[in-house]
Amino acid sequence: MVLVATAVPALAEGGDPCAGIDTNLTDKRAREYAHLIVDAFSKDLKPSERFKPSDVEVGSFLESDEWSAVSASIPTADMAMFFFQEVGGKKQFKDVWGGIAEASEAPQLIKWAEDLGAPRNLATCFADQVTFDDSADSPFGFTVDLTFSTKAEERLTALHEEVVVSASYYGDPSEKGKEFVDDVGRFDLGTETVQVPASPGIAEISGNQVGESDLEWIEGRPNVNVNVFTARISGDDNLISCDFIDGPLDDVIQSMPVALHCTLIEEEVDAELKP
Incomplete structure (x- = not known):
């Protein structure tokens, strides 16, 4: 079983789905x-x-x-x-x-x-x-178009391996956010991770990790960093090297689906910064 981050609650309209449940985390x-x-x-x-x-x-x-x-x-x-x-x-x-x-x-x-x-x-x-709620549109969501070298696709298929797309949102801190910056001086807005088959196709990042209210912690619009790696179903090590995204989220949205190509690490192909 693969453990990944939980998503924004949205089970049903009307009523509290957690009524009668003790949710007090002391x-x-x-x-x-x-x-x-x-x-x-x-x-x-x-x-x-x-x-x-x-x-x-x-x-x-x-x-x-x-x-x-x-x-x-x-x-x-x-x-x-x-x-x-x-x-x-x-x-x-x-x-x-x-x-x-x-x-x-x-x-x-x-x-x-x-x-x-x-x-x-x-x-x-x-x-x-x-x-x-998959019917809710987020202004922070985007798609990537995953492709694989022949060797990578054949190897991952033989191993029944899958890939993980990890999108980390961040920004330059506002006055309010300066107290909570990370080690490189950025304000972390959260990470969304999705797991998909190791075959060519579109992977969707919902953007639900970030809300409009979160923007008060940063200056301007969010940036996003996206990395792709194997889900480690078949072993402990990542097997692929993929193009990556690091920059303004708005540029990513305007360019979607952003093409990210993956090869086996042993193929020694340089990854490209996108979009």
Whole structure:
């Protein structure tokens, strides 16, 4: 299972899909679930990949009766939803769901959670947390046209490998944002990641990671950096070198779909800055 960042909630119109759910993420709960996630995952990793509770970032909390779920990221994967059931006074890890889904897929997500044993209200709230409204147009979305060298496509197909398109939004900080810049003096607006087949085609970045209200933290319009790499289904290493994007988002939108060509790293083809 591939764990990637969750999307903007948009399950249904009217009513609160999380009504009756305890969503109060306290510091105590964050620490508790960080330890639970380490106990469930770290011990099965290679020694070089094992992690500590301090490496776990818990983003949200859901609880109904003896069932609970938290969205969290670990060093080896991005944000995902981890499910637990309390049995005999102890919380037991049940399963993890990672990814983003369209609002139309909410019924399947609810069924998945209920099949685990989670109550209906928790399953419904979970589905709301990890779906986005595919009918909503974002002014920050764009598309890229992925192509592959013959060698790259043949190798990735043989390995049943997929690719990840990662779009990181950023900008020069406004006065309000200067206190929160990263190591290179930029204000980070967030990253959206999508996973697609390793074959020629269009990959869509929704832009839902960024909202109009976020622009108050930067001067002018956002920039975006886009990188493409293998999803590491077949192994621990990235296998491809791809063209990349780094610059004004408006230029990317005007040029879409932006062509990004990928080759095997061993082909030693220089990647190009686009658009």
